[in-house]
Amino acid sequence: MQDGLIAGLFQGRLNEALLRIEAPAQDEETMEILLQSLDRFLNKEVDGAAIDREGKIPQSVLDGCKQLGLFGLVIPEEYGGLGLGMRSYGRVITRVATHCGATAVTLGAHQSIGLKALLLAGTDQQKQKWLPACATGERIGAYALTEPEAGSDAGSLRTTLRVEGDQVVLDGGKIWITNGGIAGLFTVFARDGDEIRAVLVPRETPGVSTGPEEHKLGIRGSSTTTLTFDNAAVPRENVIAGDGFRLAMDILNSGRTGLAAGTLGPAQVLLDLARERATTRRQFGRTLAEFALVRQHLAEMTLDLAGMQALVALAGRLIDGGAPHALEAAAAKIYCSEALWQIADRAMQLAGGSGYMSEYPYERILRDARINRIFEGANDVLRLLVALKGLKQPGRELKEIASRPLTALPRLGARALRRMRIAPLSLENGQHAAAQRLSRAVKTLARAADATLRRHGKGVIEAQCDLQRLADMAIECTAMAAVLVEGSPYAEAFVERGLHRVERSAAGLGADRDDVARLLLKDAS
Amino acid sequence: MDIIVCMKRVPDSAARIQIGGDGRSIDSAGLEHIISPYDEMALERALQIKEEQGGTVTVVCLGAAEAAKEIRQALAMGADQALHIKSDVGYRDPLTTARILADHLKGRTFDMLLFGKQSIDADNSAIGVMVATLLDLPAVSLVTKLDAADGKATVEREAEAGAEVIEVALPAVFTAQRGLAEPRYPSIKGIMQAKKKPIEEAQAPEEAALITLEALEPPPARTGGRIVGEGVEAVPELVRLLRSEAKVL
Secondary structure, eight states, rough: OOHHHHHHHTOOOOOOHHOHHHHHHHOOHHHHHHHHHHHHHHHOOOOHHHHHHHHHHHHHHHHHHHHHHTTSSSSSSGGSSOOHHHHHHHHHHHHHHHHOOOHHHHHHHIIIIHHHHHHHOOHHHHHHHHHHHHHHHHEEEEOOBBBBSSSSSSGOOEEEEEEEEEEEEEEEEEEETTTTTEEEEEEEEETTTTEEEEEEETTTSEEEEEOOOOOOOTTSSSSSSEEEHHHHHEEEGEESOOOOHHHHHHHHHHHHHHHHHHHHHHHHHHHHHHHHHHEEEEEEEGGGGEEEEHHHHHHHHHHHHHHHHHHHHHHHHHHHTTTTHHHHHHHHHHHHHHHHHHHHHHHHHTHHHHHSSSTHHHHHHHHHHHGTTTTSSSSHHHHHHHHHHHHHHHHHHHHHHSSSSSTTTHHHHHHHHHOOOOOOOOOSOOHHHHHHHHHHHHHHHHHHHHHHHHGGGGGGGOOHHHHHHHHHHHHHHHHHHHHHHHHHHHHHHHHHHHHHHHHHHHHHHTTTTTTTHHHHHHHHH | HHHHHHHEEEEOTOOOBBBBBSSSSSOOOOEEEEEHHHHHHHHHHHHHHHHOOOOOOEEEEEGGGHHHHHHHHHHTTOOOOEEEEOOOOOOHHHHHHHHHHHHHTTTTSSSOOOOEEOOTTTTOOHHHHHHHHTTTEEEEEEEEEEEEEEEEEEEEETTTTTTEEEESSSSSEEOTTSSSOOOOOOHHHHHHHHHHSSEEEOOOOOOSSSOOOOOOOOOOOOOOOOOOOOOOGHHHHHHHHHHHHHHHO
């Protein structure tokens, strides 16, 4: 399989073809009418503050979403859906999230992950049977992987599946199931001996039950429940073929881009609020925007949003263009969820006391935003994924060189050369300096990857503080590259900030300077 | 049942209207447009009837090239086809408008011809009944209920002190009053399908104007409200002001 963009960065390669991949064009005129219709619906019917207060999405809103077709966005037309690509889907989710995080999460959990197993690995027969009802929203989908003892370590799940005649029988329990209370179809991951399988379980199956609604910090209108199986039997043809664990991970890998797109809506809302606040609120006879610290906040927020938009656009193009995208989607998810949190924090700070009051949207958006760093892969674990996958090829090369130093000599030279000279992006619009900075950042990452492998050897898997630094560098490099090719007006500043961040991460490598746990242990011994 | 709905593209009712430099037109820069709401109600009812008993819904729009977007929206809501009579004339008097529409409708077969009771920009409340006259068809205006079967329609019409129930042989013309139907949001599927639906195009003739619009003026700026007092004691003063100043009593 072809190396992805981020895997290339770890090897000192800036794959411009992937970075600029052109996916099939979207029909802009149709999208414009679609988004206008959606805006009318959202403005008139969807009150995010009320949904948060009530802790429930009203049936009228769900019905409106169904009527508009929002439950069938990614389902192919032949199964009754709209067949939108990732970029168009992302734009719709962004709009919904602008008005209500809970509604966006409900739609996202349904089609980013809930019915994704069917889309990715279902047979035509399975698709024919279930997807049309999913497309109308008659059966809302839910993804059921997490268990009390199996969170980030999903492979240790204990829900069992056994074959009995032409049925499979499920026993066990799941937790934190988004859409649990409203779903009509669960994609359940269960253990069949050593194997993990994905099974489609309709809600009405005897022995299937969901618990009461959980009370949550944010996205309070969305449904989250437990899901229990007590001798729950479904027909054998509900089992989705193939390795269920692999499928569970593949679903999350592609679903994360939807989550990232959902962060763009609230981020834009907050930035608009902050700008408005900074230019109208006066203290000491001046507007807030006239104070350097306030401008600093606004500038960081502006750059963060530019990075978020560019990463979502890049991940969307990679997915729609059929290119490898697992690490890039993870990078977008990590970056967007954290940048939104930062933006929410800064916007609240600039709003002063008003920011803390429920009368204004800041605190709700802040609460809603927090979950993005936790679900669909906790960011800490995703960072390890990015770093370890990124280190794979450099690790293989170093191992080969070490075992056969003489024969590997010519390749060693080429390898070193690649890390010395990384061709800067070909940018036509006088952004030569920015392209050079990006090239420098990628060089820094590739050298850091080699240095980390040499320093830790086989122990690299446990060198989590350094792995995190490498992941941070890779994500930042990806964001810089994405912002440059998107032609953002803030590209110069973004790349300058990015290079600074990359170099700071590199400086920390192996130094244990911020490895606080180790410092504590040193003191104790 | 084959139904034709005439619709107009108008500035969004929520938009802030600016008068153009010539003093007699609206500055359309950055202005959002919509299907005139009463026309949209007529369209919604037409679609409901089609869905109940089959047939076709055709929308007809006399307006600028930009109206293609509102026509597409009507198609996305569920209309089957459209006729776009293109025209660059900003203002046209009602009779001239009605004649152009009637010329294009003559020779088409339909069971019902629907209009909104008025457009929300020009507010003439004239086109529907004028077209009916030009086509020599019966017309019922201000319709709040409309059902059709077996070659006739049963309608309720808003009257001064209540409702009139009217039966009329088809084909006939109706103008929609609020309450007839609540327009749907175009579904995304409808929007995607609208692309494939046919829009027939025609050109409106350049005709001598019967009426010319000389000037447009914005409404007078609203003066701020006033609190005259609190509780029962304020009532006499309030009544006095309503009588002498506001002259509403």
